[in-house]
Amino acid sequence: MPANDETGEKTEEATPRQRERAREEGRxxxxxxxxxxxxxxxxxxxxxxxxxxxxxxxxxxxxxxxxxxxxxxxxxxxxxxxxxxxxxxxxxxxxxxxxxxxxxxxxxxxxxxxxxxxxxxxxxxxxxxxxxxxxxxxxxxxxxxxxxxxxxxxxxxxxxxxxxxxxxxxxxxxxxxxxxxxxxxxxxxxxxxxxxxxxxxxxxxxxxxxxxxxxxxxxxLRMSRYEVKQELKEQEGDPQIKARVRSIRQQQLRQQMIAEVPKAEVVITNPTHYAVAIRYDMDNRPSPHVLAKGRGVIAQRIKEIATENNIPLYEDKWLARQLYAACDVGDSVPVDLWQAVARVLAYVRTLNDQRKAVTA
Structure with a gap:
């Protein structure tokens, strides 16, 4: 920033914070x-x-x-x-x-x-x-x-x-x-x-x-334009710092979400772009809910963890997109998608029963 901006003419009215600071100093x-x-x-x-x-x-x-x-x-x-x-x-x-x-x-x-x-x-x-x-x-x-x-x-x-x-x-x-x-x-x-x-x-x-x-x-108490900008930046927070904090928070949420994938009953996929992990716990929640969701790299990571934990992957492009758009992590499945999700859960449970029977 040019030096004359930092030491520019004080043409701007004092901000509320500037007046408060002056009052604290007895001015x-x-x-x-x-x-x-x-x-x-x-x-x-x-x-x-x-x-x-x-x-x-x-x-x-x-x-x-x-x-x-x-x-x-x-x-x-x-x-x-x-x-x-x-x-x-x-x-x-x-x-x-x-x-x-x-x-x-x-x-x-x-x-x-x-x-x-x-x-x-x-x-x-x-x-x-x-x-x-x-x-x-x-x-x-x-x-x-x-x-x-x-x-x-x-x-x-x-x-x-x-x-x-x-x-x-x-x-x-x-x-x-x-x-x-x-x-x-x-x-x-x-x-x-x-x-x-x-x-x-x-x-x-x-x-x-x-x-x-x-x-x-x-x-x-007048301020230069540079001083006003600096004060607004202090009040609102540095955009770079805010972006960094937001990135860290999102990363923490993703880690928490990924940790829930092993609890899922099924992962519905696009199959390559979207992945949504579903669980239905009748004792605690009356309807199926989303444990994790993602697209791109995150979707691939969800599928990898599901495979590592022997959780079935069910390919349904339309349903995967609908669930990804309609639900956040932790949300219950919307009523209009119950039937489609119930059909998937029934298929997965039947498949699991068959596997158990073969193993036995």
Whole structure:
């Protein structure tokens, strides 16, 4: 096969086996933006439904802090207790959000790629510590595209945040002198509005990026025509090997069939081209059946074994052809041939009885 066929251009879509192999190696189509979208959505929804709980926790935390700061008798031990209380209250306040983020992060990946367990990416690879290969990865098209995408996202998020929060700064400053609950409610409201705008933006980015990742993954898995042929050959089996196996199997079947010839009552012949060995065992089978059959060389071998074992050869061209065509080895004789076969068996048994009488 020409070398250019083996290293040809990868123009063919990946076969199911190629995709399965890539998945086993951990090479799947996934988008980080989809995961980010799930996480931000979970954070927004969790904060919206647990805002009252979180505001209450944070308000009690601020009250403890302000009371402690106004206390003239605050000692080192008291300061440590306040810090511990701050940490505890903060954890309780953000616990719903953190749980939501964990679940959303897992769901984002599972919905994209399902659940897979791979070990190959974890195996050490010398190419990863090769400085030349590292430089190639740094300046690869994929890394440059990811960098450009990150800059674009940062610019859009920064711009949206600036234009959304700028009008709210005077209002937020005016509420600083009010009750802590009002301050926290204002912060939550601004954060929720900002999250909604960012969700719309990230939704568009995630749809585009996921579609792009799917396209690039399919492109990376493409195969050359030679690779497709080789894989199909592996799946279907090498024709030469299959032919060899088939030949061996047929030879084994012929050997088993030939070994049954000595059990026959008669061998019906063509006389030269066909031979069919017949046995009628009334105790085990209700009708005569074929022990062996063959034509050409195999027919000659059947007749030789029959002669060696004193099994009569009966010449009937029509019947031999009919039995050979209608029966496989082990089959019963068809009903329409019973009478003809019965006539042969009767003749053979009469002949055997005469031989026994002469011998006696």
């Amino acid at each position: 799947v189509a996934s988008s980080r933006e989809v995961g980010t979208l799930f996480v931000l959505t979970a954070a927004t929804v969790t904060i919206y439904f647990s805002s009252t709980y979180m505001i209450g926790r944070l308000e009690s935390l601020f009250i403890r802090i302000f009371d402690a700061m106004g206390s003239a008798e605050l000692s080192m031990g008291g300061a440590i207790r306040i810090l511990q209380e701050m940490l505890f209250q903060t954890i309780l306040a953000i616990l719903p959000v953190m749980l939501g983020l964990i679940v959303a992060s897992l769901m984002g990946w599972i919905l994209q790629i399902g659940i897979i367990f791979v070990s190959k990416p974890l195996q050490p690879q010398l190419s990863r510590i090769n400085p030349i290969e590292g430089a190639k990865r740094i300046f690869s098209t994929q890394i440059l595209a990811e960098t450009a995408k990150s800059i674009f996202k940062f610019t859009v998020v920064g711009s949206v945040s600036y234009y959304l929060l700028k009008p709210a700064i005077p209002f937020a400053a005016a509420t600083m002198s009010r009750d802590s609950k009002i301050i926290l409610a204002t912060i939550f409201e601004l954060g929720f509005d900002l999250a909604l705008y960012l969700l719309l933006f990230l939704l568009a980015v995630a749809v585009f990026d996921y579609s792009f990742q799917k396209w690039r993954h399919s492109k990376d």
